[in-house]
């Protein structure tokens with residue numbers, strides 16, 4: 001064929017939300033893979049593990065004892081990357097050696113007392129409790145004058161550096177706004193100033209018309225593979241209403257967010273019949289006291305797997321030194337996720 | 351202590367070369383690790399492997415036969431992410447769906463006919479032949495009007511997505527300038543316009559005075575852990591003379607680059623007594639026909655390991671959604687690399 005075809009020809013796509021490019025090589029999915037294979041363990045975990053430092057009633061490394069919690073539980077990370085009591089100060093030698101003290105708070109959130117569950121195996125009301133806790137934490141942390149950004153996230157699975165299978169996520173809240181949300185602020189602000197609508201509202205309108213990248217919808221949220229997705233099965237959950245942060249969600253919207261997370265993660269698990277690894281997190285307005293009408297609440301899912309339960313995408317040489325690169329199109333991945341059932345392959349947990 | 355101390359307190363450092371921040375958490379190296387352990391195989395490879403598609407005389411997947419090469423060998427990747435014959439064209443819907451056809455050439459470079467070697471086990475004259483081939487390839491590819499950037503790199507080890515242990519690297523050359531060198535152009539240009547010297551010359555002057563991050567030196571190159579290093583044992587090789595690309599190196603300088611690569615990679619292997627995984631690559635001026643006096647040739651090394659041969663740093667949740675984060679200081683890592691011998695732990699290959 002002599003005219004450009006994005007299902008066939010290498011091309012770059014622009015990430016309108018972050019202001020960056022990704023290289024897409026659709027033809028490359030055909031290459032044989034002789035490299036590293038990941039381990040998959042279909043382990044059966046007990047509902048309670050006496051050696052787990054996140055199970056109810058157990059002791060943590062720092063010596064503290066967890067309460068006998070019945071839904072969620074949150075505490076300060078015993079080995080947090082950020083601490084609240086850092087003396088201010090820094091370094092600046094000719095703009096070439098530059099450092100600034102950084103303060104913050106790292107929290108750990110247990111999603112369930114059950115050691116053997118993960119989000120896709122929990123009920124909507126149970127996930128709704130996690131959403132409620134996110135709201136509470138965002139409110140309290142964001143109200144502090146020394147906290148200008150609150151990052152809520154989950155690393156799921158050993159492949160994503162998660163060292164404990166007990167269902168849990170984290171919150172890192174800090175003085176400065178990190179690079180990723182800062183880039184998204186720049187892009188969203190420029191768009192909002194030009195159009196008077198949020199970038200993601202207009203983007204959602206286009207995607208809902210085209211349908212080819214949409215994975216699932218409910219009344220208040222849409223899940224899709226972004227046009228500029230980097231990871232093979234990357235998705236984004238976008239709020240239909242342009243709210244700036246999670247505290248602005250109505251009660252129905254909170255339940256709808258829980259529903260979207262549940263249905264998406266069930267589809268993920270069903271894709272390769274494993275507990276699907278990913279890192280996921282909410283992106284919201286900075287908590288710097290400004291309104292940020294340009295911000296539009298969303299949640300990113302970055303899963304590493306490419307072809308099967310054991311073959312992952314490596315973001316290495318070219319990706320580290322040049323640009324991120326992907327081997328299948330976002331449209332292909334969206335189709336695969338759309339095909340999946342919303343009944344978990346393991347059935348309903350006892 | 352009540353005053354800021356970068357060996358103790360969490361802080362952010364600014365990457366003056368790329369214009370980005372990294373979060374440094376020195377206190378965090380004490381946390382226990384119960385997560386994923388990497389495999390290490392102290393495999394003995396044969397000097398020639400009849401099933402390897404890179405060994406001399408063997409057939410590749412595409413059917414072509416490799417020559418009986420005696421030092422280096424270069425060919426077009428049979429499954430390249432970029433191809434030269436892409437029709438021009440693209441997509442633009444309201445700036446939100448944006449794509450552009452991208453053309454380019456992907457090359458594979460065998461460093462040695464010996465299947466059982468890696469760069470640190472090769473002699474300086476043998477690595478010098480690799481440098482000579484880099485020069486040749488940069489010259490030929492860079493001269494093409496459809497190629498505006500040439501990325502030379504190596505992925506070493508299965509952990510870095512390398513699917514064949516035969517010593518080899520890659521070159522991806524393309525129409526547009528990728529994000530990473532584009533950021534470095536912006537930063538270097540701003541500095542050059544203000545100071546009339548390259549950013550890396552002035553940076554090198556400071557580092558050579560302080561010594562604490564320098565790993566090794568020779569007459570023409572300095573290897574150090576950058577002040578803003580993201581990966582635990584990340585290093586950079588900087589040319590003492592501010593040349594824009596590898597073709598400007600004198601014969602002595604080419605040999606000195608080979609010497610620096612050899613001595614650095616021996617230290618890496620000796621650190622944990624394994625074949626040390628990394629992705630590495632040269633950053634050079636775009637080949638867009640302009641002079642780029644702001645550019646200063648350097649080579650990045652990004653190794654994933656953190657504490658031992660089996661515990662890696664995971665760049666996951668916070669890092670993907672916020673900023674890169676590291677658990678030990680660059681000064682600590684430089685000290686560990688400085689301690690290492692420059693005699694390979696396996697001795698001299700037969």
Ligand SMILES: O=P(O)(O)O[C@H]1O[C@H](CO)[C@@H](O)[C@H](O)[C@H]1O
Pocket residue numbers: 313314315316317318319325505510511512513520
């Ligand atoms: O080209 P290779 O060695 O097959 O593939 C490797 O390097 C590429 C360039 O960094 C990456 O895109 C791949 O994910 C990685 O597995």
Ligand SMILES: O=P(O)(O)O[C@H]1O[C@H](CO)[C@@H](O)[C@H](O)[C@H]1O
Pocket residue numbers: 155160161162163170663664665666667668669675
């Ligand atoms: O905090 P954890 O679960 O111990 O650690 C994990 O998540 C962190 C935040 O993304 C990363 O910095 C670590 O590399 C990763 O292993």
